[in-house]
Amino acid sequence: MAQQFGTVIIGAGIGGGTAAKALRDGGYTSSIALIGADPAAPYYRPDLSKKVMLEGSDPGDSALRGEDWYPAHDVTTLFGTTVTELDAKQQNITLDNGESLAYGQAILATGSTPRAVDVDGADLGNIHTLRDAGDAVSIRSQFGQGNKVVIIGGGWIGLEVAAAAKNAGCHVTVVLRSSPPLKSALGTEIGQYFEELHRANGVEFVTDADTTGFSGTKTVESVQTSAGDLPADLVVVGIGADPTIGLAASAGLDTEDGVVVDEHMRSSDPSILAIGDIAAAQNTLLNQRLRVEHWDNAVRQAEVAATTITGGDSEYDWQPYFYTDQYDLGMEYVGHGASGDDVVIRGDTSSGEFIVFWTRGGSVTAAMNVNIWDVGDELRALIGRSVSAARLQDESIELAEL
Ligand SMILES: Cc1cc2nc3c(=O)[nH]c(=O)nc-3n(C[C@H](O)[C@H](O)[C@H](O)COP(=O)(O)OP(=O)(O)OC[C@H]3O[C@@H](n4cnc5c(N)ncnc54)[C@H](O)[C@@H]3O)c2cc1C
Incomplete structure (x- = not known):
C-alpha cells in the first residue's frame, strides 16, 4: 500500500523548499514529503549565474537551509x-523508482525547463543551458583566459553569464535574433543601455542572427549563424525557458501558459496547488492572471500556498519584483511593464x-532602480499611480513626494 502524506511537494527548488518551511512555520502538523529531481537540497537558484560563476562558490553554499532542518522538522x-505521474483522482503520485505515495494535498513546484536550440550539432560537448547546480559548475569549469564563449540569447541569464565569463578573462560573443538584448523585458532604450554596458566591458554582439548549427569533433568548435561562423570553446544557450507542466497537464489540470491557479494558488483540482514559475495565477492587485519567472514570486506564492493549506486566506496581491547584478551594475525592478510602455528616466544614465x-496612459506600470538603494518602498508605492513624466524626472522632488 502506498505511503500516505498530508502534503506532497513536487519540485524541491525555491518554491518547494520554501513551502515546506512555511507549512511548518504555520503550525502544519501532518506529514510532508518534499520530492525533487535535483540531487541537492533546495538552493538559491539566482546564485548560479552570479556567485557560482563569478566567485566559483560551491552551489551547496547557496542552500536555502542546512540539510538537517528537514528531518528536524519531520519533512x-x-x-x-x-x-513520473500525478493521479489527481486517486490522489496518488508515482516516483521514478516505481513507488507510489498517496497525498491529502499536493503542491506542484516544478519550475521551468530551459529551451534548447534545435539545430545540427546541438548534441556536441560544451554546449550548455543553465538551470541547475550541475549546469553552473560545468559552465564555470570551462571559463579561462582567452577561451571563446558564445552565448545564444540576450536575456537575463545570457547577460549574467556574459558578465561572469568576461570577468574570468574569456572572449565573449552574444548572438541575438533581434537587438537590443532584454528588449521584450525592458524595451528598446533600456535594452540598449544594457548592450552598451556589455560592449564597454568588451563583450561582442552579433545581432539579427539566427543560430543555424554547431560543428566540432567531440566538443563544439564553431557556431554557425546567419551572420557568419563564430569560433567557440563553450556555448551557453539562454533563449528562455518553458514552465514544466507535463505532470499537471497529464493529470487533467487546467493549463494555459502554466498551471491555472486562483489567488490562493488552488488549481482546478481542489487538492492540488501550484506555485512559482509554473503558476499562471490570479493576481488580485493587478486584476489579471500572471505567470512570473522570478525567485521572489516563488517564495511568496509558496507562503500563500502554505497558508491556504493551513486554513488562512492570504492571496497573490503584490507587484512582481526581481533584481540582477552585472559588472558594477546592480538593479531592482518592481511592477509589470510592457516593452511598448513609455520610458521616463530620472537621473543621468x-x-x-x-x-x-515605465508608464502607460500616464500611469506608472514599473520602476527600476540602478545602483540606487533603499528606494524599493517608494517605487512600489508609485506603481499604478498617475504621475506626469516631468514630475517623475524632476530629482528636486523626493520620490516620496511624487
Ligand atoms: C541561472 C538562473 C539565475 C536566476 N537569477 C534570478 C535573479 O537574479 N532574480 C530572480 O528573481 N530570479 C532569477 N532566476 C529565476 C528563479 O530562480 C526562478 O524563478 C525560481 O527558481 C523559480 O522557483 P520554482 O520553485 O518555481 O522552480 P525551481 O527553483 O526551478 O525548482 C523547480 C524544481 O522542480 C524540480 N522538478 C521538476 N520536475 C520534477 C518532477 N517531475 N519531479 C521532481 N522534481 C521535479 C526541478 O528539478 C527543480 O529543482 C534565475 C534562474 C536561473 C536558472
Missing part, C-alpha cells in the same frame, strides 16, 4: 527523485546611478 525528503519608470 521526508526524496532528492534525486522524479515524480552615464553616471550609472538612475531610476527608470
Whole structure:
C-alpha cells in the first residue's frame, strides 16, 4: 500500500523548499514529503549565474537551509527523485523508482525547463543551458583566459553569464535574433543601455542572427549563424525557458501558459496547488492572471500556498519584483511593464546611478532602480499611480513626494 502524506511537494527548488518551511512555520502538523529531481537540497537558484560563476562558490553554499532542518522538522525528503505521474483522482503520485505515495494535498513546484536550440550539432560537448547546480559548475569549469564563449540569447541569464565569463578573462560573443538584448523585458532604450554596458566591458554582439548549427569533433568548435561562423570553446544557450507542466497537464489540470491557479494558488483540482514559475495565477492587485519567472514570486506564492493549506486566506496581491547584478551594475525592478510602455528616466544614465519608470496612459506600470538603494518602498508605492513624466524626472522632488 502506498505511503500516505498530508502534503506532497513536487519540485524541491525555491518554491518547494520554501513551502515546506512555511507549512511548518504555520503550525502544519501532518506529514510532508518534499520530492525533487535535483540531487541537492533546495538552493538559491539566482546564485548560479552570479556567485557560482563569478566567485566559483560551491552551489551547496547557496542552500536555502542546512540539510538537517528537514528531518528536524519531520519533512521526508526524496532528492534525486522524479515524480513520473500525478493521479489527481486517486490522489496518488508515482516516483521514478516505481513507488507510489498517496497525498491529502499536493503542491506542484516544478519550475521551468530551459529551451534548447534545435539545430545540427546541438548534441556536441560544451554546449550548455543553465538551470541547475550541475549546469553552473560545468559552465564555470570551462571559463579561462582567452577561451571563446558564445552565448545564444540576450536575456537575463545570457547577460549574467556574459558578465561572469568576461570577468574570468574569456572572449565573449552574444548572438541575438533581434537587438537590443532584454528588449521584450525592458524595451528598446533600456535594452540598449544594457548592450552598451556589455560592449564597454568588451563583450561582442552579433545581432539579427539566427543560430543555424554547431560543428566540432567531440566538443563544439564553431557556431554557425546567419551572420557568419563564430569560433567557440563553450556555448551557453539562454533563449528562455518553458514552465514544466507535463505532470499537471497529464493529470487533467487546467493549463494555459502554466498551471491555472486562483489567488490562493488552488488549481482546478481542489487538492492540488501550484506555485512559482509554473503558476499562471490570479493576481488580485493587478486584476489579471500572471505567470512570473522570478525567485521572489516563488517564495511568496509558496507562503500563500502554505497558508491556504493551513486554513488562512492570504492571496497573490503584490507587484512582481526581481533584481540582477552585472559588472558594477546592480538593479531592482518592481511592477509589470510592457516593452511598448513609455520610458521616463530620472537621473543621468552615464553616471550609472538612475531610476527608470515605465508608464502607460500616464500611469506608472514599473520602476527600476540602478545602483540606487533603499528606494524599493517608494517605487512600489508609485506603481499604478498617475504621475506626469516631468514630475517623475524632476530629482528636486523626493520620490516620496511624487
Ligand atoms: C541561472 C538562473 C539565475 C536566476 N537569477 C534570478 C535573479 O537574479 N532574480 C530572480 O528573481 N530570479 C532569477 N532566476 C529565476 C528563479 O530562480 C526562478 O524563478 C525560481 O527558481 C523559480 O522557483 P520554482 O520553485 O518555481 O522552480 P525551481 O527553483 O526551478 O525548482 C523547480 C524544481 O522542480 C524540480 N522538478 C521538476 N520536475 C520534477 C518532477 N517531475 N519531479 C521532481 N522534481 C521535479 C526541478 O528539478 C527543480 O529543482 C534565475 C534562474 C536561473 C536558472
